[in-house]
Amino acid sequence: MGLWFMEGNHAMALGAVHAGCRFFAAYPITPASSLLSSMLQLLPPAGGIVVQAEDEIASIGYCLGASMSGMKVMTATSGPGISLYSENISFAIAGEIPIVIVNVMRQGPSTGAATLGADGDIQFMRWGSSGGLPVIVLAPTDIRDCFALTVHAFNLAERFRCPVFLASNKEIGTTRETVDLNALPKPEVVWRTLHTSGTFLPFAVKEGRDVPEFLPIGGPIPVRQTSSTHGPDGFITNSPREIQAGVERLKRKIESQVESFAFHDFHAVPRARTLLVTYGVTSRAARVALGKLHCTDARPVSLLVLKTLWPVPEQVLLEASRTVDRVLVVEMNLGQYVDEVRRVLCGKRVDFYGRMDGRLITPGEIVEELCRGDSA
Amino acid sequence: MATLLDPRRPPAFCPGCAHERCLHALDRALVQLGLSAGDVVVVSDIGCSGLMDTFFATHAFHGLHGRALTYAAGIKLARPHLHVIVTMGDGGVGIGGAHFLEACRRNLNLSLLILNNFNFGMTGGQFSCTTPPDASTASGFLQGLEKPLDICAVAAAAGAPFVARSTVYQRGLSQLLSDAIAFPGFSVVDIWGPCTGRYAKRNPMRPEDLEEKMAQLPTFRGPIPGNRRPEYGGQYRALSGKKPPMGPTQFCIETDFFPAVDDRREVILAGAAGNRIISAGTLLAHGAVAAGMHVTQKNDHHITVMKGPSVSEIIISPVPVGFTGVECPDAILAVAQEGVLRTEALLGKLLPTARIIAARDLSLPPVSAHTLKVDFSAHGIRRSERALAAVALLARTGDPITVEMLRAAIARTLQGKALEESLNLLARTETISLAP
Numbered sequence: 159m160g161l162w163f164m165e166g167n168h169a170m171a172l173g174a175v176h177a178g179c180r181f182f183a184a185y186p187i188t189p190a191s192s193l194l195s196s197m198l199q200l201l202p203p204a205g206g207i208v209v210q211a212e213d214e215i216a217s218i219g220y221c222l223g224a225s226m227s228g229m230k231v232m233t234a235t236s237g238p239g240i241s242l243y244s245e246n247i248s249f250a251i252a253g254e255i256p257i258v259i260v261n262v263m264r265q266g267p268s269t270g271a272a273t274l275g276a277d278g279d280i281q282f283m284r285w286g287s288s289g290g291l292p293v294i295v296l297a298p299t300d301i302r303d304c305f306a307l308t309v310h311a312f313n314l315a316e317r318f319r320c321p322v323f324l325a326s327n328k329e330i331g332t333t334r335e336t337v338d339l340n341a342l343p344k345p346e347v348v349w350r351t352l353h354t355s356g357t358f359l360p361f362a363v364k365e366g367r368d369v370p371e372f373l374p375i376g377g378p379i380p381v382r383q384t385s386s387t388h389g390p391d392g393f394i395t396n397s398p399r400e401i402q403a404g405v406e407r408l409k410r411k412i413e414s415q416v417e418s419f420a421f422h423d424f425h426a427v428p429r430a431r432t433l434l435v436t437y438g439v440t441s442r443a444a445r446v447a448l449g450k451l452h453c454t455d456a457r458p459v460s461l462l463v464l465k466t467l468w469p470v471p472e473q474v475l476l477e478a479s480r481t482v483d484r485v486l487v488v489e490m491n492l493g494q495y496v497d498e499v500r501r502v503l504c505g506k507r508v509d510f511y512g513r514m515d516g517r518l519i520t521p522g523e524i525v526e527e528l529c530r531g532d533s534a
Numbered sequence: 535m536a537t538l539l540d541p542r543r544p545p546a547f548c549p550g551c552a553h554e555r556c557l558h559a560l561d562r563a564l565v566q567l568g569l570s571a572g573d574v575v576v577v578s579d580i581g582c583s584g585l586m587d588t589f590f591a592t593h594a595f596h597g598l599h600g601r602a603l604t605y606a607a608g609i610k611l612a613r614p615h616l617h618v619i620v621t622m623g624d625g626g627v628g629i630g631g632a633h634f635l636e637a638c639r640r641n642l643n644l645s646l647l648i649l650n651n652f653n654f655g656m657t658g659g660q661f662s663c664t665t666p667p668d669a670s671t672a673s674g675f676l677q678g679l680e681k682p683l684d685i686c687a688v689a690a691a692a693g694a695p696f697v698a699r700s701t702v703y704q705r706g707l708s709q710l711l712s713d714a715i716a717f718p719g720f721s722v723v724d725i726w727g728p729c730t731g732r733y734a735k736r737n738p739m740r741p742e743d744l745e746e747k748m749a750q751l752p753t754f755r756g757p758i759p760g761n762r763r764p765e766y767g768g769q770y771r772a773l774s775g776k777k778p779p780m781g782p783t784q785f786c787i788e789t790d791f792f793p794a795v796d797d798r799r800e801v802i803l804a805g806a807a808g809n810r811i812i813s814a815g816t817l818l819a820h821g822a823v824a825a826g827m828h829v830t831q832k833n834d835h836h837i838t839v840m841k842g843p844s845v846s847e848i849i850i851s852p853v854p855v856g857f858t859g860v861e862c863p864d865a866i867l868a869v870a871q872e873g874v875l876r877t878e879a880l881l882g883k884l885l886p887t888a889r890i891i892a893a894r895d896l897s898l899p900p901v902s903a904h905t906l907k908v909d910f911s912a913h914g915i916r917r918s919e920r921a922l923a924a925v926a927l928l929a930r931t932g933d934p935i936t937v938e939m940l941r942a943a944i945a946r947t948l949q950g951k952a953l954e955e956s957l958n959l960l961a962r963t964e965t966i967s968l969a970p
């Protein structure tokens with residue numbers, strides 16, 4: 159009987175190993191560096207590979223090569239590193255290469271404040287690659303999520319053959335926390351679907367499917383991978399029809415399935431007229447804020463904690479806000495995800511509260527913001 | 535004739551393009567080595583040289599400009615038995631300079647063919663990192679301002695164990711390529727030839743012109759004896775197999791105590807680099823975890839590790855910690871002025887029931903909390919011991935952990951000299967009076 163005491167970053171490393179990750183490459187950057195140390199402890203004894211890359215472009219590049227060779231791969235960085243990942247993120251989208259990308263966010267913009275937390279890259283992760291096609295972004299709130307969502311991230315990367323981000327934060331990644339590893343839910347592990355019969359074309363999809371079957375580079379059947387716009391055979395295509403069908407499939411394969419992986423916690427409170435929407439470490443302050451609120455005679459408030467941020471789980475948002483007339487979105491930035499909430503809940507009153515000064519948003523501030531709205 | 539070229543995809547280079555000669559030389563080399571399509575991957579990047587992979591029937595990986603070596607390294611580490619051929623232009627060497635240097639230093643068994651035609655052919659004939667200053671290019675006078683890169687000299691200086699230079703016209707090219715591929719380590723072949731579409735029209739590029747220019751540079755014919763060393767992948771596998779696996783109980787703390795408190799406690803350790811704030815905070819945290827408490831520890835230190843403030847915030851709670859921020863600390867242990875400055879806002883908010891343990895030489899703002907000033911030096915406690923000494927004094931109050939819990943945490947976490955010194959420190963703090 160006991161408890162484990164470790165950083166969120168280490169719990170992610172454990173989640174990755176549980177999910178079957180055996181290749182990790184990264185360039186040191188605060189506050190993600192301890193993931194590199196953790197993976198160095200865990201992977202080599204398990205027969206896995208850890209590479210300390212010469213820069214962030216290379217760290218994701220190594221991962222893409224290894225993923226196409228059949229390994230489950232992960233890389234980890236912070237905002238400035240995501241900037242350098244950009245060209246290879248669009249490659250992973252185009253080439254349908256499974257990869258998990260951890261972004262332990264720090265206060266920005268630019269090199270910003272390395273040792274302060276923020277959630278300033280929420281739109282950047284979605285849109286920071288050429289072509290504008292969708293990616294998946296999951297946001298942990300605590301050390302338990304660091305483990306479980308990492309396993310889910312690998313499962314989704316395998317299932318959809320796409321990049322999946324873990325939107326962590328200095329406040330989650332480098333905060334040490336107790337957790338009972340034995341009691342943690344351990345999601346079942348998924349592997350990419352292999353091609354088993356018939357002629358192999360690297361980007362062909364079977365009838366009724368949106369994700370191509372996989373064969374590794376290095377196996378007996380030659381495999382083509384390319385960042386260029388290609389047809390099912392992996393060769394450059396100039397046919398507008400084929401190009402359009404390809405990019406529409408890349409969009410559809412993820413967006414049409416979001417309801418099947420819309421991770422969230424919804425605390426519905428009877429007669430609530432306000433819905434508080436948040437994610438990441440801020441959701442912990444939000445839970446405490448609601449507890450404080452229940453002790454007063456303030457009007458009841460429901461809470462929606464989103465753990466799948468992209469694609470936007472629109473049905474979840476619509477359903478959770480159905481009976482309220484005010485929504486408050488709280489984020490550790492100057493207002494990013496609130497734009498998505500406004501888009502989805504078009505016409506409803508959606509307020510925002512946030513800061514990006516490197517400090518956690520407190521329960522007290524959220525209570526104040528909820529009460530302010532009540533009197534408005 | 536045996537070939538690994540894809541018969542359905544004939545080469546599509548401009549007539550006379552050096553890349554086509556290179557393509558056939560590479561094909562002959564692969565055939566000569568007896569390799570089949572499944573044994574080989576051709577990794578390429580952007581530019582006309584980036585078409586190379588499309589003409590082979592082998593595995594192929596085509597990615598972003600200058601990054602081919604990174605993809606290739608990932609593939610080779612994952613599939614050690616695969617022959618990994620990387621083709622890049624001179625442009626790829628320029629934009630991927632860091633990867634080129636790293637590949638030379640690392641010595642993973644990749645074969646890099648640089649199809650060097652002294653310009654960016656595909657984008658209109660602009661100068662590259664190898665363009666001679668007297669050349670005529672689409673970049674006007676700009677290339678005249680820069681010194682061209684001697685790829686082979688750089689590769690050798692960076693540690694590549696096999697470096698060779700050739701023109702596409704030299705008879706032994708396919709043999710040279712087969713030597714490079716067979717070489718058990720990183721090999722670089724700088725292959726000179728004309729870009730007929732863009733560059734050769736305005737610059738002399740006949741075989742004899744190339745030979746003449748090449749003769750002005752040092753000769754590289756393959757192995758560099760001084761750079762010969764074990765290959766990276768093999769070394770990695772040999773060393774990684776020796777690492778003991780981490781057990782599932784790593785970071786697990788057994789519950790050995792009953793909790794000393796039954797409510798949430800917030801403790802701040804505030805000092806400067808060198809006070810070993812974070813280690814002391816960790817021991818406090820471990821002490822509480824061993825009593826089955828839920829704990830968070832949030833550390834904040836200056837980005838330069840050995841200077842500036844260092845703060846550790848510990849929250850101890852009978853239920854999982856919700857909000858991880860400290861808003862109303864139950865105790866502040868202040869051991870250096872830098873830490874006092876960093877926690878000034880919280881010091882002002884302390885409740886009268888809160889406790890401050892502070893080094894005597896610090897100046898604190900006026901506070902209503904219960905304050906104990908300690909003359910650490912008088913008790914022979916060094917700067918590096920102050921934080922743990924303050925934790926020990928807090929433990930003597932029995933809230934939020936006891937001295938026994940701290941002692942057990944020290945015994946479990948530390949070894950050797952550190953263990954001995956910490957237990958000794960614990961004993962020395964027992965003589966310090968807790969009376970304010």
Ligand code: SF4
Pocket residue numbers: 546547548550551552553582583651655656728729730731732733
């Ligand atoms: S533009 Fe130059 S490099 Fe490109 S195919 Fe033509 S000759 Fe070859």
